[in-house]
Amino acid sequence: MALTGLEIFKLLPKTNCKKCGMPTCLAFAMQLAQKRAKLEDCPDVSEDSKQALAAAAAPPMRKVTFGTADNQLSIGQETVLFRHEEKFYSPTVVAVTVSDKLTGQDLKNRIEAINSLQFERVGTQIGAGAIAVINDSTDPAAFASVAEMVKQSSNLALILVSDSPDAIFAAVDKTKDSVPLLAAATADTAETMAKIAKENNCPLVARAESIESLSELTEKIKSQGAEDIVLCLHAESLRDKLYNLTRMRVLSLKKVFRPLGYPTISFIADGDPSQQAAIATSLICKYSGIVVVDTVEPYAFLPMLTARMNIFSDPQKPVQVEPKVYPIGEPDENSPMMFTTNFSLTYYTVESDVEASRIPSYILVVDTEGTSVLTAYSGDKLNEKTVADAMAKHNVESLVKHRRLIIPGYVAVMSGKLEEATNWEIMVGPRECSMLPKYLKEVWK
Numbered sequence: 001m002a003l004t005g006l007e008i009f010k011l012l013p014k015t016n017c018k019k020c021g022m023p024t025c026l027a028f029a030m031q032l033a034q035k036r037a038k039l040e041d042c043p044d045v046s047e048d049s050k051q052a053l054a055a056a057a058a059p060p061m062r063k064v065t066f067g068t069a070d071n072q073l074s075i076g077q078e079t080v081l082f083r084h085e086e087k088f089y090s091p092t093v094v095a096v097t098v099s100d101k102l103t104g105q106d107l108k109n110r111i112e113a114i115n116s117l118q119f120e121r122v123g124t125q126i127g128a129g130a131i132a133v134i135n136d137s138t139d140p141a142a143f144a145s146v147a148e149m150v151k152q153s154s155n156l157a158l159i160l161v162s163d164s165p166d167a168i169f170a171a172v173d174k175t176k177d178s179v180p181l182l183a184a185a186t187a188d189t190a191e192t193m194a195k196i197a198k199e200n201n202c203p204l205v206a207r208a209e210s211i212e213s214l215s216e217l218t219e220k221i222k223s224q225g226a227e228d229i230v231l232c233l234h235a236e237s238l239r240d241k242l243y244n245l246t247r248m249r250v251l252s253l254k255k256v257f258r259p260l261g262y263p264t265i266s267f268i269a270d271g272d273p274s275q276q277a278a279i280a281t282s283l284i285c286k287y288s289g290i291v292v293v294d295t296v297e298p299y300a301f302l303p304m305l306t307a308r309m310n311i312f313s314d315p316q317k318p319v320q321v322e323p324k325v326y327p328i329g330e331p332d333e334n335s336p337m338m339f340t341t342n343f344s345l346t347y348y349t350v351e352s353d354v355e356a357s358r359i360p361s362y363i364l365v366v367d368t369e370g371t372s373v374l375t376a377y378s379g380d381k382l383n384e385k386t387v388a389d390a391m392a393k394h395n396v397e398s399l400v401k402h403r404r405l406i407i408p409g410y411v412a413v414m415s416g417k418l419e420e421a422t423n424w425e426i427m428v429g430p431r432e433c434s435m436l437p438k439y440l441k442e443v444w445k
C-alpha cells in the first residue's frame with residue numbers, strides 16, 4: 001500500500017536543505033507520494049529510511065516466475081479483489097501431472113498428450129502451461145529420472161512435487177537450468193527446502209494446514225533467504241478452498257499482510273475430468289495462481305482455458321483485432337469483399353464462417369474501437385463515412401475489379417447512404433454470420 005506524503009515526510013531528514021530542488025522536506029515528500037520525484041534526489045536520506053520506503057513501496061503480492069525463455073511463467077502481483085476494479089494481471093497457470101511411476105512408452109505418451117493440449121481461440125494460442133512431476137514412487141532416483149525426461153521432451157515449465165528434500169534435491173540437480181517450481185516445503189522441511197531453492201534460484205511452494213501456520217512457514221522460509229514463495233493451503237472441499245483463497249487474498253491486498261503476500265497453487269487430482277474442470281474453473285476465478293489437474297482430456301481442458309482467458313482480459317478494453325483487409329484463403333480480383341468490425345469475437349466468428357464456406361474472400365475490418373456491429377452502429381462508430389473511409393484507407397479498390405460490398409444484415413438500414421458514399425453496389429448479407437457460407441454460395445455470384 002502506497003505511503004502518504006506525511007508518512008514519507010517522517011522518514012526524511014527534515015533539514016529543509018533544498019538539495020533535492022524542493023523548498024522543504026514536506027514538499028519533497030508530497031512529490032514522492034505522487035511519484036513526481038525520486039528518492040535518490042535527496043542525498044541525505046538514511047539507509048534505514050531507504051529500506052523502509054522500499055519495503056512500503058513493494059507490491060502487496062509478490063510476483064513469482066518459473067520456467068525459462070518462451071515458457072517463463074509469472075504468477076502473482078495482483079492488486080485487486082474484483083476484476084472490474086482494475087484487472088487481473090497474471091493468468092492462472094494450468095499444469096498437468098505426470099507420475100514418476102510411469103516408464104517407457106507410457107511416460108512418453110503422457111508427456112505427448114500434455115504437449116498437445118494447445119488450442120487457438122479468437123486468434124490467441126492457449127494451452128497447458130506447466131507439467132507437475134509427482135513423486136508417487138517416493139524414490140528420489142525415479143523422480144529425478146522422470147523430471148529429466150519431462151524436461152527433455154517438453155517445452156512447458158516444470159513443477160517438481162515431493163515432500164522429500166532428497167527427492168527434490170535429486171530432481172533439481174537434473175533440471176535446474178529450466179528453473180522449476182519446487183513443491184513443497186512444510187514446517188518440518190522448511191530449512192532444507194529453502195536451502196535447495198535458494199542455491200538453485202528456484203521458487204518454492206510453502207504448504208500448511210491453516211492460514212496461521214502458513215504465515216509462520218513463509219516467514220521461516222524467507223528468513224533462510226528464499227524470497228520467491230508460492231502458497232499452498234490444505235482444504236477438504238471446494239467450498240473450503242474458495243474460502244481460504246479469498247481470505248488470503250483479502251489479507252494480502254487489503255491488510256498488506258506480507259507473510260501471505262504471495263501467489264497460490266491448488267492441486268485438483270480427484271474426480272473425473274468434468275469434475276476437475278469445474279473445480280479448476282472455480283479456482284481460476286478465485287484466486288489460484290496455478291491449478292494442477294491430472295486430466296488430459298481436451299473437452300475438460302478447453303473450458304478452463306476459455307474461462308481463464310475471459311477472467312484475465314481487461315474489462316475496460318474490448319479485445320480488438322487490427323483494422324485492415326484480411327484475405328481468407330487465396331482470394332483474387334473476383335472474390336467477395338465484405339466488412340465487419342474490429343471487436344475480436346465478431347471478427348473471428350465471421351472469419352471462421354467465411355473459412356467454412358471454402359470461398360476465398362476479403363474481410364475489411366472497420367475500426368469501431370472494439371465494439372460489435374450493432375453496438376458500433378447505435379454508437380455511431382459504424383456508419384457510411386467510417387466504412388467509406390476504411391475502404392479508402394485500406395485501398396480495397398485495388399484488390400477486386402468488381403464494385404460490390406457485402407454488409408452485415410443487421411445494418412441493412414445503412415445500405416442506401418453507403419452506396420451514395422462509395423459508389424459501390426451494396427449487398428445485404430445475412431444477419432447471422434453462420435449463414436454466410438449459404439449466402440456466398442447462393443447469393444454471391
Ligand code: SF4
Pocket residue numbers: 012013014015016017018019020021022023024025028041042043044045
Ligand atoms: S534534499 Fe532531503 S533533506 Fe534536503 S530538503 Fe530535500 S528532502 Fe529535505
